[in-house]
Amino acid sequence: MERRFERELESLKTSLIKMGSVVEDNVNEAVRALLSGQVDLAQQVIAADGRVNALEIEIDNAVIDLLALQQPVASDLRFIIAAQKINNDLERIGDHAVNIAESVPILSNIGNQELLLDIPRMCSIALEMLKDALDGFIMLDTGLARKVLGQDDVIDELNRKMTNQVIAQLRDGKQTIECGLDLIRVSRNLERVADLATNIAEEVIFYTQARVVKHHAEELKKRND
Amino acid sequence: MERRFERELESLKTSLIKMGSVVEDNVNEAVRALLSGQVDLAQQVIAADGRVNALEIEIDNAVIDLLALQQPVASDLRFIIAAQKINNDLERIGDHAVNIAESVPILSNIGNQELLLDIPRMCSIALEMLKDALDGFIMLDTGLARKVLGQDDVIDELNRKMTNQVIAQLRDGKQTIECGLDLIRVSRNLERVADLATNIAEEVIFYTQARVVKHHAEELKKRND
Numbered sequence: 001m002e003r004r005f006e007r008e009l010e011s012l013k014t015s016l017i018k019m020g021s022v023v024e025d026n027v028n029e030a031v032r033a034l035l036s037g038q039v040d041l042a043q044q045v046i047a048a049d050g051r052v053n054a055l056e057i058e059i060d061n062a063v064i065d066l067l068a069l070q071q072p073v074a075s076d077l078r079f080i081i082a083a084q085k086i087n088n089d090l091e092r093i094g095d096h097a098v099n100i101a102e103s104v105p106i107l108s109n110i111g112n113q114e115l116l117l118d119i120p121r122m123c124s125i126a127l128e129m130l131k132d133a134l135d136g137f138i139m140l141d142t143g144l145a146r147k148v149l150g151q152d153d154v155i156d157e158l159n160r161k162m163t164n165q166v167i168a169q170l171r172d173g174k175q176t177i178e179c180g181l182d183l184i185r186v187s188r189n190l191e192r193v194a195d196l197a198t199n200i201a202e203e204v205i206f207y208t209q210a211r212v213v214k215h216h217a218e219e220l221k222k223r224n225d
Numbered sequence: 226m227e228r229r230f231e232r233e234l235e236s237l238k239t240s241l242i243k244m245g246s247v248v249e250d251n252v253n254e255a256v257r258a259l260l261s262g263q264v265d266l267a268q269q270v271i272a273a274d275g276r277v278n279a280l281e282i283e284i285d286n287a288v289i290d291l292l293a294l295q296q297p298v299a300s301d302l303r304f305i306i307a308a309q310k311i312n313n314d315l316e317r318i319g320d321h322a323v324n325i326a327e328s329v330p331i332l333s334n335i336g337n338q339e340l341l342l343d344i345p346r347m348c349s350i351a352l353e354m355l356k357d358a359l360d361g362f363i364m365l366d367t368g369l370a371r372k373v374l375g376q377d378d379v380i381d382e383l384n385r386k387m388t389n390q391v392i393a394q395l396r397d398g399k400q401t402i403e404c405g406l407d408l409i410r411v412s413r414n415l416e417r418v419a420d421l422a423t424n425i426a427e428e429v430i431f432y433t434q435a436r437v438v439k440h441h442a443e444e445l446k447k448r449n450d
Contacts, residue, residue, distance in 0.1 A: 063306075064303070074293070078289070081289060081292070081309075084306075163406075167403070177396065178392070181388075181406075
């Protein structure tokens with residue numbers, strides 16, 4: 001029985017890693033479609049979200065089975081609850097990949113790549129945060145998780161900067177209203193991916209240190225504003 | 226022991242009702258601040274989010290204690306897992322109230338109330354959906370929960386209409402870029418409140434009928450698009 005429980009926990013971890021890798025790919029491909037103006041690639045990303053939704057339900061059911069059949073306590077219980085929340089966060093990251101992909105048709109008309117501003121940089125920071133958060137979860141490395149919490153301000157600032165630059169582009173008539181709105185939308189969606197990576201990092205710290213850091217970072221941020 | 230468990234489940238339910246009522250108030254007050262241009266009321270809504278975050282952590286801890294100490298199975302387990310997810314959804318609705326409140330300073334300069342278009346109507350539909358979802362949870366009424374699922378399309382359509390109308394206002398120079406962006410932002414945040422009410426309704430159905438309707442509604446919607 002004990003060994004079977006260990007195997008099931010390991011399998012839950014593997015499913016989350018798989019799910020993490022699928023949503024990371026989807027965000028990456030959505031932004032690649034955006035930067036290269038490939039509407040067909042964007043459609044593939046939108047279609048791939050079905051896989052993410054199916055994985056979410058699969059992991060959710062595994063969590064409920066584990067809780068019902070194994071009745072875990074202490075550290076195992078915390079691990080399972082963290083896994084369930086990370087599962088939900090990953091599914092939401094998948095939704096943001098879809099949102100970004102949905103902006104590709106409009107933004108494929110943008111012509112000048114320079115008008116996309118900091119999108120590639122925001123994408124690489126957000127995906128690095130996601131990777132660090134998931135690696136932190138796999139290796140139980142709170143150092144990595146704390147690194148993620150520290151980067152959230154960077155991406156918030158980039159999002160603010162992007163929005164202001166797009167407003168300036170709109171004022172100067174360098175951007176159509178539709179493209180401007182979609183650029184702001186993509187920037188916000190990348191910022192949300194980073195927020196969710198931050199949530200995951202908080203779950204990792206909760207699991208490893210058994211204390212809730214959630215909202216503490218927010219409080220800290222408010223004081224810094 | 227059994228009686229204590231019943232009491233703890235009842236107390237979890239009461240906490241969720243309290244949390245639901247706080248976030249409902251916050252959305253309502255944020256939109257009231259918007260419609261009346263009261264920046265100070267908007268600031269109160271932003272400050273009130275601390276209470277929501279504290280309640281979320283309190284309920285999350287109660288869930289973990291219940292799982293660890295009572296090791297529930299079957300229907301009780303499903304109830305507790307549903308409660309945990311509803312808790313998370315409610316906290317996110319609280320965040321959307323903050324987002325709306327943050328748009329009040331810019332939109333208080335809008336002058337002509339008519340330019341706010343369908344905001345009051347979207348707010349009342351979204352809050353009705355939230356109320357029905359929570360009532361469905363309290364009374365285990367899947368009829369109410371299914372009513373919520375049916376209304377999500379209405380608010381999606383209103384959001385699309387709002388966005389197109391604001392783009393038209395921007396083209397005609399009837400709206401400043403800042404006000405236009407914030408109007409679209411408020412509309413989107415109300416649409417997200419409705420999405421989260423839909424999530425809650427899905428949890429109610431999951432709990433009462435022990436089957437996952439999640440994503441099924443999405444699939445259905447895609448086919449209808």
